[in-house]
Amino acid sequence: MSIFVEFIALLLLLTLFGSCTTPVYARFVVEKNSISVIAPERLRSKNDGSIGNFGVPNYGGTLMGSLFYSEKGSKGCASFEGDNPFKTRSSRPTILIVDRGDCYFALKVWHAQEAGAAAVLVADNVDEPLITMDSPGENVDSDGYIEKITIPSALITRIFAESLKKALQNGDEVIIKLDWTESMPHPDDRVEYELWTNSNDECGVRCDEQMNFVKNFKGHAQILEKGGYTLFTPRYITWYCPEAFILSSQCKSQCINHGRYCAPDPEQDFSKGYDGKDVVFENLRQLCVHRVANESNRSWVWWDFVTDFHVRCSMKNKRYSQECAEDVMKSLDLPIEKINKCMGDPEADVENVVLKTEQDLQVGRGSRGDVTILPTLVINNVQYRGKLERTAVLKAICAGFKEATESAVCLSGDIETNECLERNGGCWQDPQFNISACKDTFRGRMCECPVVNGVQYHGDGFTSCAAVGPGRCALNNGGCWSDSKSGNTFSACSDSDLTGCRCPSGFHGDGQTCEDIDECKERLACQCDGCSCTNLWGGYECKCNANHIYIREHDTCIAKNTSSFAWFVSMFVLAAVVGTGLAGYIFYKYRLRSYMDSEIMAIMSQFIGITRKES
Structure with missing residues (x-):
């Protein structure tokens, strides 16, 4: 086993150097949230806290609460006594401050959560730049408390912590606002995120956590991707073997392409089970599944392949093989030949284009840090901190959307009020x-x-x-x-x-x-002689004296009855006008028609005469 440990140590030293010929120095970026002191007035300020790599950071949200600190049990390494150990002056949530040291960060936060704290600030005990609080290895978590942590936590500097504790000792009520709204960039209406993962399922709690997340998050991921809300890319970490060791049995069993791409032995024992190169080859296959599926606009099929492969082709069941993987691809209607072509020859002494890209991307650039922990989520070019769990991750992804552009998935009741x-x-x-x-x-x-x-x-x-x-x-x-x-x-x-x-x-x-409007009262209508006005809602009505009718357009009354002679004269004049018009129309019509006929006959006779002469 000592040979294995030495070999793994060597690989880890080379994890973030990209390639043998171009070394790049590792750089870890600490993701932060804002901590504002609201009261007392003299301490009003804004400070940074480094987000813990466990629990559930409230990405996209804020939390305001009253700070509590006790000299007794200040490090939080044991359970807090009593039913209500954190007594503050207000009904606000309690934000507990504990001192660093003597036990794991996660254990402090777990004890605080059990006692009713809404969040935890861990006070650093040395003057140094902020670091990321990580969870301990699985061998120290016999009670499984790490997975049960659901509150956020952050590490703060020693100087900032001392100012807070001093104010509490003076009897001040210290009100703190934790703000994660800018911890996750949210530039536009699409979130881009990556999952740095591994196809190995024999790495204990971390592997189980990873596969449970993929299975539980698959539905959300596919809805977001099919709707065009997100752009997801799976990533896989590889190491390389130093040139001096390429021909060793360790490199040959753990690497492909002549030591260029390696993975640790799954069982941590070179003498049995699967080899590291089996893991590298399956990682490559899963990368090509995503690439080929993406070409046909089915990128979300990766989630189906990975979950099905884990169930049907598990290492624990001795089914982790190319044959089993191809059976899964057939069931999902994936083109096996294209995927095999994408994978290339693992025995060739050349760079593999797909794996070389992954190896280069492991190194952080700009504001993005190096990928050193598996599994790791990178959302909008920022490494996610917190528990790898469906609701917590969905909350972080939703915080990456420009406001009011998120999918309806983000507004579900289990992550948003x-x-x-x-x-x-x-x-x-x-x-x-x-x-x-x-x-x-x-x-x-x-x-x-x-x-x-x-x-x-x-x-x-x-x-x-x-x-x-x-x-x-x-x-x-x-x-x-x-x-x-x-x-x-x-x-x-x-x-x-x-x-x-x-x-x-x-x-x-x-x-x-x-x-x-009362048109009658305001004398706006019915002003003619003999008119009477009655106001109506929205109008009016005018009436004339007997034997007269009202003409509204002229606001006048005219007699309804006239003499028989007058009627006769009127009718005679009207008939004369009508008769004259009709006669004129008939004369005009027939005279014009006669004229047109004569003109047409003249033209036709000339035309006929011409044709006869020509013939």
Whole structure:
């Protein structure tokens, strides 16, 4: 076993050097969240905390609580005594501060969670740049507490911690706000993320955690990818064998392509079971499954292949083989020949294009750190910190969307609280028509005037929203006045006026309220001699004295009955006018037709004469 340990140690030393010819120095990036001191006033400030690599960081959200620290059990290495050990002045959640040292970070956080803390700040005991708190190896977690941690935690500097503890000792109430809203970049409406993984299933708790995550997260991943919300890429870590050891039995059993790409022995024993090169070859196959599936716009099939392979081709069942992998590919209608071509020849003394790309990407560049831990998620070029679990990871991915562009998956009840359900989020609403300006997003609510049935509402979203544009009158009358009486309905909304409200004819007001105009009282109608005026809602009615009729257009009355002679004269004149018009029309029609016929005959005779001469 000592040979194996020495060989693995050598591989680990070379993990992040990219290639034998171009060494690159390893660099680990500490992912951080913001910690603001809200009270007391003299300590108001904003500081960094390094996010723990366990538990569930509240990506995209915030947490405000009262700080608690006790000299007794300050390191949190033992369970806290009592039913309510953290007594603060307010009803806010408790954020516990504990000192570093004497036990694992994760154990401190577990004890704090068991006692009711909502979050934990671990105070560093030396002056140094912030580091990432990682979970201990599986051999020290006999109770399985690491997987049970669900609260966030962060490491803070010694100087910052001392200022907080001093304020608590002076009797001040210290209110802290933990903010993860900017811990995950969210530049646009698509999240790009990678899972650095391994096909080996004989590595204990970490392998089990990884495969359980893939199985449980598969549904969310495929929905997000099919909808175009995310771009997912699987990644696989490989090592290389130093040139001096390429011909050794250890390198030959653990590497392919003449020592260029290696993996540790799955059983940690060179003399039995599978070899590291078996793992490298299967890693390569899974990379090519994704590449080939992506060419046919089926990139999400990778999740199906990996989960099926784990069940059907497990190392534990001695089924980890090329034959078993090809059976899985057939069942998923994957082109085996294309995938084999993508994989290339593992015995060739040349670079493998696929694995060389993976090896280069293990090295961090820019703001991104090196990949040193398996499994690791990288979301929007930032390494995810926290438990590799369905809900926790989905929360982190959802925090990577630009606000209000996330998928409906991100608004499910198990990871997000709908703030519009309480008091409509403080936004404008029209309860009569169930219209609201409150829009729930992953980071909280937005007050934004809605679009209803294609009609846009405009306003500040908080106190007012009004429909604008065509069709607005069909929705709550466009926010304008409307009323009905005696079977008549009038409205101040008009589709010809795309924005405003204007009282209709017969009413006056600002369009929000309209009142009937009394045309009779204001002498706006029926001013002719002998007229009588009656006001109506939205109009008026004029009547003339007996034997007269009212002509509204001229506001006048004319006699209804005249003498028989006058009627005779009128009818004679009318008949004469009609007869004259008719006669003129007939004369014009037939005279014109006769003229046209003569002209046509003249032309035809000339034409016939010409043709005869020519013949």
